[in-house]
Amino acid sequence: MELFLVALALLVLTASFLAAASLVPQVPSIRLCVHIAGPAGIILACALGMAGLFHGSWGAVVPWQAPWGLPLGGGALALDGLSRCFLLPVFGLGAVCAFSGAASLFHHDIGHNIAAHWFFYTLLVLALALVLTARDSVFFLISWELMSLSPFFLIEFDDHEASVREASWVYLVAAHLGAVVLLGFFALAWHMGGSSSALFAGLSLSPAMGSALFVLALVGFGAKAGLAPMHIWLPEAHPAAPSHVSALLSGAMINAGLYGIFRTYTLLDIQGGTPAWWGWCLLLLGLGSALTGIIKASGQSNLKRLLAYSSVENMGIMLMGLGTGLIGMQTGHMGIATLGFAACLIHMINHAAFKGLLFLCAGEILHAVQTVRLDLLGGLQQRMPLLGAAFAVGAAAIICLPPLNGFAGEFVLALGLATGVTLPQMEIQLGLLAALTGLALVSGLAAATFAKAYGIAFLGEPRTRLAANPHLPTAYNLVPLAFPAAACLGLGLAAPQLFALVAQALPLPQEVLAPHTAPLRASLHTVVLVGLAGMGIVALLVLWRRHLLRGAYSQKNSTWGCGFQKGTARIQYTDASFTDPQTEVFSRLMGVQVQSSMDKGYFPAHASYSIEAPDRLRLRLYAPLFDAVRRLCDACKIIQSGRIHLYILYMLATLVALLLWGFAA
Amino acid sequence: MMPTALPFWCSFALALCAAPLLPGIINRVKAKFAGRQGKPVLQLYYDLAKLLRKGAVISTSTTWVFAAGPVLSLATVFVALPLLPLGGFASPFAFQGDFLLAAYVLGLGRFFLILAALDTGSAFEGMGASREAAYAALAEPALFLCFLTLAGLGADEHIALHLSLSTMFTGTPSLAWLEARPEVLLLPLVLFLLLLVENCRIPIDDPNTHLELTMIHEVMVLDHSGPDLAFIHYAAALKLWFFSALLAGIVVPAIFSNPWVQLAVNSAAIAAVAVLVGVTESIMARVRLPRIAQLLGGAGALAALALMLTLIR
Amino acid sequence: MATVLQIAIILLLLGNFAMLTANRLEPRIRLVSFQGALLAALLLLVPQQGANLMHNLLLAGAIVLIKVIGFPLLLHRTLHKVGLASHSAVRGSGHKYAVISGMCCLIFALWLETRLPFAQEIYPPLFFPAALATLFSGLIMVVGRMRALGQVLGYLVAENGIFLLSMPLMMESSTWFELSLLLDVFVAVFVMGIAINYISETFESIDVGRFCSLRD
Structure with a gap:
């Protein structure tokens, strides 16, 4: 706990230094100082925080009370297993993204107030750490608000572009609509518990009241987590934000929403047991998010939008884990509960590693080629082999291929769902197995999507001149990528240890867990062994292939072109053509819009074809909704005519009305 | 189930x-038909x-990924194969959920x-x-449904490893249908269809066509030559053997006391599957590409039907 | 015996799904005739209280005569007369939804069986959900098909479902009742066949969507 507090203090210190630096004129000496001191402070604080997380037992709750009070509440903090789990990505990615951001901003900063940027970055990391440890409603809400506001300024880094400004507005509105619901949630909890910290001590409630709180939490936190149908801010905000910010937002911040839902569940003690529909609701919402996310992702041609939708998918998978856990608890099947909860946490930690890596890679592509549109890329693997390898590792990890880390989470979740086969009630069996089938579809589509993302962006021939001559990343740009890439491989090989760590954080007594964790650890050990054996076989085959080719006549030549040896790079498959078979099946869900113009006649002169998949939910549901609100507000403006005597009339009318009301009562 | 490793x-x-x-068997059967x-x-x-003796022509556009494809596709099948109960004997690596590992390992090879x-x-x-990416994604749910049906057939918490390939594919369904559970007869059908999809045979894909526009698997490996192609x-x-072994695992009952007889019968069943593939290829035409998705959806629906009927018993 | 009965039930279910997926009318008519044959087989296989073998045989014979031979002949004739035989049905994504809703209906029927204790007593395993699913598939066909002939087929399938539901409850006396019902349906289909002829003469298509033009 002490180390953790020191880390927080260091973050506060860094933030105040940066705040001061952002207010003075930006002379070169100050800029240099900020460039070095800002990220260094953040990295140091994150390292300290990380050390703090592994200091002390994960099974115990370590409380700490700030000696000063806050208005309406107290500064109560506590570290327990759940908080530690969710803090891992915050500190890990916080440091890596700061490193990467420092490397890229150092060369590319033109006219930005860098100190302000790092100030809000520090604030975000600090607020995240506070949100995940706060044990008081008011304190939690203040931290939450800080956490929601600082990304607005981070996303708006390139605020001279209209699309960026719009994206950050979408983010701000979504964040605050969620916050309004959370305000209601905490107010209700305060009302029920009697004090601002009562919720965090556990509330005993009637099923109706508990369900009301649960729904409020689900909507409020779900908006932050980017669950469908509240995900629309994600695909807007991520492409607009600088990549190191996207990585942190996607890998660490949206987890806060999941944390909220998870924490709420552990705190609500419902008389007569948790209602059955909670778990099903989470499972269904998770599956829906996963399917929506991946189907939308497969239709995107902007790499960062694709990654953003993939975050929606992965949050869905995590929520499915949580839902499975709840169902297991409710039906009294502790094995399923253990697997479900563990899957949620394992996948959360793994997701931070591979999604952080992929966003940082996307950022490097953006620096190198000035675009992340897949149909303008190609051939980058040959030109930037290390960046390509990092992206390949991330892509293989995110589609849950063994021996990388993504597999562990999905394996545990799928095993939990499959255990449903042994349950006596048919409805529960069918529900769990249907969810597993959905998960299989999601993972298959994810494989196709990331084969597209990596294959079109990095492989083949460059489609544009920019892609053919990219601005190569320096070693400083590539070193930060090594950390999450190593985490992808390392966490995959340390899956049993990761599971053991996470198991201590589960909301279940250890004696209940023990009989279920041992066999799973054994299974994961076998998975790791098989993975290692596979790597050995690959190594042997590579050596054999090299040996075979050394003795034989080999040559380099251009790709076989069906007789046309002078093909252009434009005849390659593009992202849209790659997705075409899926588009045919999922056209309704994908919402793909095709615009094509072709000249009729024997000698076509000009033809164009473009395909995009805008978010239909945003266009069809939210846009009309906000339009209606705006029209309503416009209609209200009628009373604001600007004539002073009319305003006096209003006052008079109000006075008379008040008098009437007062005397009539 | 024999606990013998040998x-x-x-x-x-x-x-x-x-x-x-x-x-070879498939081609012979097709030739005889023709x-x-x-x-x-x-x-x-x-x-x-x-x-293996020849050299290779390697495209100048390519990188290490091009070489990794063949190597990984072979290595992953090597790894996935011993997870199966080969010849009707439980795998020494069997563990709860090994079907997931096998499916994802094969996915790794396909990805590369x-x-x-x-x-x-x-x-x-x-x-x-x-095409390969899309159809593999659609085939995955059907495959999982098959596995789950088999798991449901012998579902009992007290059986260790009831979620393992070694329990699922050691001959339970071959006798179960006689005990008034005919829905398991759907499983060989679905698995056979999945075998055709995963191994790119007619009516899904034609390995012998010379029209690149209509091929799936063969067109992916046009540029590989020499050891890579080998x-x-x-x-x-090996992948064909893998799926044939799945089929053999559910049609051959585990009733033979002599392990070598069991092995022989299983191997004969695998050869029979190859003959069946040959017959199918001879008597059917390739379906149009949009129909493949429907075919896979149908396979999924059949597997779901089998699963539901298994669960309510 | 139980195994044969179960196989017949599975075939019934598969037949339903095949009908929901079939694109053209001809195979669907064949499937309906196949379902009639299954019905006759089930009648002889299902254990009934107080059953009279003679009566059952008689009824099965009647079913074969009417459902396996009679209706398909009549429908084929109509099909050729209207000139639809060579015509393949409209391509559409409707089948996808028909199969999915068929699946949902089956799940619902299975669930219903677990909730109705009497169903488990009266019916052999899986019989009740299969019969109910047949009824639902018929209704889905009636709702989902645009051709009048397709609706007639749906109606027939739904009727088969009802017949199946009543099968284990059949008493000696009810055989005659069933027979008369069968005749009723026969007449109904006959009348529909004639009606379709007239519709096709009037509208030059048996697309029921055209009926919209008849409203005020």
Whole structure:
């Protein structure tokens, strides 16, 4: 706990230094100082925080009370297993993204107030750490608000572009609509518990009241987590934000929403047991998010939008884990509960590693080629082999291929769902197995999507001149990528240890867990062994292939072109053509819009074809909704005519009305 | 189920040695149907030996991914194969949920083969890669439904490893249908269809066509030559063995007391599956590409039906 | 015996799904005739209280005569007369939804069986959900098909479902009742066949969507 507090203090210190630096004129000496001191402070604080997380037992709750009070509440903090789990990505990615951001901003900063940027970055990391440890409603809400506001300024880094400004507005509105619901949630909890910290001590409630709180939490936190149908801010905000910010937002911040839902569940003690529909609701919402996310992702041609939708998918998978856990608890099947909860946490930690890596890679592509549109890329693997390898590792990890880390989470979740086969009630069996089938579809589509993302962006021939001559990343740009890439491989090989760590954080007594964790650890050990054996076989085959080719006549030549040896790079498959078979099946869900113009006649002169998949939910549901609100507000403006005597009339009318009301009562 | 490791490893060795026979058998059956003499049954062995001795032409567009495709596709099948109960004997690696590992490991090989195809920058190979990715995604739920049905058939918490391939594919369904559970008869049907999809046979894909526009798997490997092509051919043969072994595992009952008889019967069943594939290829035409998705959806629906009916018992 | 009965039930279910997926009318008519044959087989296989073998045989014979031979002949004739035989049906994504809703109906029927204790007593395993699913598939066909002939087929399938539901409850006396019902349906289909002829003469298509033009 002490180390953790020191880390927080260091973050506060860094933030105040940066705040001061952002207010003075930006002379070169100050800029240099900020460039070095800002990220260094953040990295140091994150390292300290990380050390703090592994200091002390994960099974115990370590409380700490700030000696000063806050208005309406107290500064109560506590570290327990759940908080530690969710803090891992915050500190890990916080440091890596700061490193990467420092490397890229150092060369590319033109006219930005860098100190302000790092100030809000520090604030975000600090607020995240506070949100995940706060044990008081008011304190939690203040931290939450800080956490929601600082990304607005981070996303708006390139605020001279209209699309960026719009994206950050979408983010701000979504964040605050969620916050309004959370305000209601905490107010209700305060009302029920009697004090601002009562919720965090556990509330005993009637099923109706508990369900009301649960729904409020689900909507409020779900908006932050980017669950469908509240995900629309994600695909807007991520492409607009600088990549190191996207990585942190996607890998660490949206987890806060999941944390909220998870924490709420552990705190609500419902008389007569948790209602059955909670778990099903989470499972269904998770599956829906996963399917929506991946189907939308497969239709995107902007790499960062694709990654953003993939975050929606992965949050869905995590929520499915949580839902499975709840169902297991409710039906009294502790094995399923253990697997479900563990899957949620394992996948959360793994997701931070591979999604952080992929966003940082996307950022490097953006620096190198000035675009992340897949149909303008190609051939980058040959030109930037290390960046390509990092992206390949991330892509293989995110589609849950063994021996990388993504597999562990999905394996545990799928095993939990499959255990449903042994349950006596048919409805529960069918529900769990249907969810597993959905998960299989999601993972298959994810494989196709990331084969597209990596294959079109990095492989083949460059489609544009920019892609053919990219601005190569320096070693400083590539070193930060090594950390999450190593985490992808390392966490995959340390899956049993990761599971053991996470198991201590589960909301279940250890004696209940023990009989279920041992066999799973054994299974994961076998998975790791098989993975290692596979790597050995690959190594042997590579050596054999090299040996075979050394003795034989080999040559380099251009790709076989069906007789046309002078093909252009434009005849390659593009992202849209790659997705075409899926588009045919999922056209309704994908919402793909095709615009094509072709000249009729024997000698076509000009033809164009473009395909995009805008978010239909945003266009069809939210846009009309906000339009209606705006029209309503416009209609209200009628009373604001600007004539002073009319305003006096209003006052008079109000006075008379008040008098009437007062005397009539 | 025999707890003997020796027959299992013998079956594994047999799989490694005899897998290239299966395409030979298929081709022979097709030739007989067409009234031709046909290639020798051992043709693939000759091809492999020749390819391994030859050099390779490697496209200048490619990177290490191009070389990784064949290597990984072979290595993953090597890893996935011993997870199966080969020859009717439980795998020594069996654990709860090994079906997930097997499916994902095969997915890894497929992923890199797709990437290797995209690496060449050829429009044809992109075409094959795109189709392979889409149809594999659609086949996955059906495969999982099959596994779950088999798990549900012997579902009992008290059986250790009830969620393992070694319990699912050791002959339970071959007798279960006689005990008034005919829905399990759907499983061989679905698995056979999945075998055709995963191994790119008619009516899904035609391995012998010379029209690149209509192919799936063969068009992905147009640019591979020499040892790379040998790896791919051998991996494809092993994968065919893998799926045939799945089918054999559910139709051959585990009733033989002598392990070697069990092994022989299982191997005969695998050969019979190859003959069946040959017959199917001879009497059916390739379906149009949009129909493949429907076919897979139908397979999924059948598997779901089997699962539901299994669960309510 | 139980195994044969179960196989017949599975075939019934598969037949339903095949009908929901079939694109053209001809195979669907064949499937309906196949379902009639299954019905006759089930009648002889299902254990009934107080069953009279003679009566059952008689009824099965009647079913074969009417459902396996009579209706398909009549429908084929109509099909050729209207000139639809060569015509393949409209391509559409409707089948996808028909199969999915068929699946949902089956799940619902299975669930219903677990909730109705009497169903488990009266019916052999899986019989009740299969019969109910047949009824639902018929209704889905009636709702989902645009051709009048397709609706007639749906109606027939739904009727088969009802017949199946009543099968284990059949008493000696009810055989005659069933027979008369069968005749009723026969007449109904006959009348529909004639009606379709007239519709096709009037509208030059048996697309029921055209009926919209008849409203005020």
